[in-house]
Amino acid sequence: MKTITSRDNPLYKDLKQLATSSQARRKSGRSLLDGVHLCEVYLQQVGKPAFCVVSEPSMANSEVAAVVQVCEAAHVKCIALAESLYQAISQVEHGVGLMFVVDTPQVSPPSVLKESAILLDGLQDPGNLGSILRSAAAAGVRHVVCSKGTVFSWSPKVLRAGMGAHFALEIAENVDLAPLIQSSKIPVLATSSHANRRLYDVNLAKPVAWLFGHEGQGVSEELLGLATESVSIPHLGPVESLNVAASAAVCLFEQVRQRTAG
Known part of the structure; x- marks a missing residue:
């Protein structure tokens, strides 16, 4: 797992843009899932994320470690951030330090409304x-x-x-x-x-x-x-x-x- 400690890291800058800019999310076609629950549901119902991002202290959390293990087994790129860097992009207060970068689904509306x-x-x-x-x-x-x-x-x-x-x-x-x-x-x-x-x-x-x-x-x-x-x-x-x-x-x-x- 790669660890990022610098705010000047290009990947970290991209993550911060995704976290703070709606325009960046729309342009990149990607979204951030912040928190264990969202990440677990995504794994269960959708599949592999593009990236798995964790804060360094959160690796001691059993729920986070279990999600990271699943991601690594599926060959998903996992990135650890220094705690100060992670907190700068997370919008969850008192979170456990786990987020996914996922591709935003592009869905067309029904051609005709036939079901609720x-x-x-x-x-x-x-x-x-x-x-x-x-x-x-x-x-x-x-x-x-x-x-x-x-x-x-x-x-x-x-x-x-x-x-x-x-x-x-x-x-x-x-x-x-x-x-x-x-x-x-x-x-x-x-x-x-x-x-x-x-x-x-x-x-x-x-x-x-x-x-x-x-x-x-x-x-x-x-x-x-x-x-x-x-x-x-x-x-x-x-x-x-x-x-x-x-x-x-x-x-x-x-x-x-x-x-x-x-």
């Missing part, structure tokens, strides 16, 4: 996107389609919030949602606090595409007009609406409830 999917219109918060991805994976919804302007799905914050859900999903980005909605073979349901029809009154036993919008502005007027219908989530407290990630979880698991009833 999630369509995201301009979502901005990484934590919200990661939570929605996690709910989607748990609910068995495989396709997630993100419009232009939606936060990058493979950013470190989204990856941490997703907790490995990315690897069970097909996530397409920078997609014009309007033609996809217009050609859909299944109902497209938009969430809106102003809709008259309640979520719980809709038949969700068959596939639907869920349309969720920007945290502040909601779904755009254009896409709302193209959706099959809008539905609201009833609530009793004195709040106007739910957080978009909470709304997505409620919708997805109402669909799970209906599909598994009886």
